[in-house]
Amino acid sequence: MKSKLQLDAKGLSCPMPIVKTKKAMDTLNTGEVLEVQVTDKGALADIPAWAKARGHIILYQSEAAGVITFLIQKV
Amino acid sequence: MSIQKWNASQVAKKVINNEELFILDVRNADAFEDWKIDGRRFKYLNIPYFELLDGIEEILPKIPTNKEVLVVCAKEGSSLMIAEMLSDAGHDVAYLAGGMKSWSEYLEPIKVGDLTGGGELYQFVRLGKGCLSYMVISKGEAAVIDAVRFTEIFTSFAEQKNVEIKHVFDTHLHADHISGGRHIAESTGATYYLPPKDAEEVVFHYTPLVDGTTVQIGTTKIEVGALYSPGHTIGSTSFVVDSKFLLTGDILFIDSIGRPDLAGLAEDWVGDLRDTLYKRYRELSHELIVLPAHFMIIDELNEDGTVAKPLGVLFGQNHGLNVQDEEEFRRVVTDQLPPQPNAYQEIRKVNMGKIAPAPDEQTEMEIGPNRCAVR
Numbered sequence: 302m303k304s305k306l307q308l309d310a311k312g313l314s315c316p317m318p319i320v321k322t323k324k325a326m327d328t329l330n331t332g333e334v335l336e337v338q339v340t341d342k343g344a345l346a347d348i349p350a351w352a353k354a355r356g357h358i359i360l361y362q363s364e365a366a367g368v369i370t371f372l373i374q375k376v
Numbered sequence: 377m378s379i380q381k382w383n384a385s386q387v388a389k390k391v392i393n394n395e396e397l398f399i400l401d402v403r404n405a406d407a408f409e410d411w412k413i414d415g416r417r418f419k420y421l422n423i424p425y426f427e428l429l430d431g432i433e434e435i436l437p438k439i440p441t442n443k444e445v446l447v448v449c450a451k452e453g454s455s456l457m458i459a460e461m462l463s464d465a466g467h468d469v470a471y472l473a474g475g476m477k478s479w480s481e482y483l484e485p486i487k488v489g490d491l492t493g494g495g496e497l498y499q500f501v502r503l504g505k506g507c508l509s510y511m512v513i514s515k516g517e518a519a520v521i522d523a524v525r526f527t528e529i530f531t532s533f534a535e536q537k538n539v540e541i542k543h544v545f546d547t548h549l550h551a552d553h554i555s556g557g558r559h560i561a562e563s564t565g566a567t568y569y570l571p572p573k574d575a576e577e578v579v580f581h582y583t584p585l586v587d588g589t590t591v592q593i594g595t596t597k598i599e600v601g602a603l604y605s606p607g608h609t610i611g612s613t614s615f616v617v618d619s620k621f622l623l624t625g626d627i628l629f630i631d632s633i634g635r636p637d638l639a640g641l642a643e644d645w646v647g648d649l650r651d652t653l654y655k656r657y658r659e660l661s662h663e664l665i666v667l668p669a670h671f672m673i674i675d676e677l678n679e680d681g682t683v684a685k686p687l688g689v690l691f692g693q694n695h696g697l698n699v700q701d702e703e704e705f706r707r708v709v710t711d712q713l714p715p716q717p718n719a720y721q722e723i724r725k726v727n728m729g730k731i732a733p734a735p736d737e738q739t740e741m742e743i744g745p746n747r748c749a750v751r
Contacts, residue, residue: 316454319426342740343450350404351426 304336315343319351329375337371379463380470384482388503391415392681398440400447402458411744414674425454432461451475479504483529486681491618495598499682506670506746507553515594519543522669523556541566543591547625548612549574551638552717552746554738555727571611579729585613607649608634622664629668630676630685632749633696642710662688670746709750718744
């Protein structure tokens with residue numbers, strides 16, 4: 302699925318990746334997808350937990366060369 | 377209202393002095409469930425920081441105004457953000473500098489007792505991880521036992537006490553935390569001892585620590601004598617210090633006993649563990665004060681913050697020393713074992729000298745409780 306918006310949160314440390322992810326999601330409409338790239342390891346647990354609490358869907362998650370990528374669909 | 381930045385040593389004092397504290401832990405529920413700052417009179421609220429991004433109104437009624445409030449997260453950033461929100465809402469709060477990472481690393485040195493001829497024995501309590509290290513001091517010399525990886529804490533303590541570290545021991549090849557023993561020995565010129573049966577795969581030089589190995593600390597006769605006590609690992613060795621103290625490593629704890637499976641051989645070593653606890657230790661003086669390499673729960677701490685109890689008392693109180701039936705004992709220590717410590721296989725490799733991760737990676741490997749015991 303193609304993302305509507307891309308967010309580069311690489312190099313940011315907790316809590317900024319989630320703060321920025323949340324702000325970006327707020328600008329999307331239901332069903333649209335955000336692509337987030339982070340390097341903070343804490344995001345591995347925190348972004349899925351945040352998405353679950355908010356009801357958003359993690360469509361895709363990968364980790365390569367220290368960069369973690371999420372595709373999150375707004376619900 | 378005001379925000380204070382507390383370091384781990386301030387929090388450690390509150391744990392040891394049994395003070396009250398309200399901890400708002402803003403990590404994930406899983407992380408909190410797994411491992412938190414334990415205090416006998418601490419109260420807790422766990423709500424992840426990312427559930428508070430829209431505001432903290434929902435938790436305000438739960439934040440006390442009549443006791444100190446400490447906000448804690450994994451590293452620091454999120455706790456500061458939440459502390460600022462609480463401060464804006466009119467609360468006086470503190471946050472923990474360096475988060476749970478710094479809590480995991482903090483060591484509190486506490487004197488356990490005096491030794492013959494003016495010597496002293498210190499226990500270094502790593503509250504956040506439950507690790508206990510030791511330093512025996514006498515007449516200008518010192519021995520270090522089961523040192524954790526923050527080597528400068530031991531070397532600077534020795535400097536402060538004006539003693540030279542001559543001997544460094546590890547009771548066994550640790551699986552839950554990274555040993556600082558070899559590095560302390562390298563930087564001070566001390567001899568580093570390791571039980572050879574645990575050291576078959578190590579790639580550095582060490583002096584074999586075997587049953588009956590004895591060293592003298594200082595000019596007065598303070599003996600540190602080794603007693604082969606397998607079971608947690610095949611090489612596990614205990615020490616009798618000055619005929620007063622029994623350093624048990626990960627074989628015997630205050631309220632539990634060592635698990636035999638962290639090197640992968642539970643079935644093979646359960647018999648050794650049984651022999652050590654039910655035969656070898658029983659032949660020792662029951663007056664010896666047991667000093668283990670770990671504690672698991674805050675109730676194992678004495679009033680002064682030390683972790684120590686007479687062997688005779690443990691024979692009466694410790695469940696693991698009171699399973700009369702051998703088959704039942706076997707079941708207790710091999711069935712229903714708790715989860716293994718975080719990254720324990722990698723930690724063993726570090727302690728063998730096979731891999732040398734960067735300090736940040738070492739911190740990640742050591743996150744979480746030690747889990748060396750079975751109850």
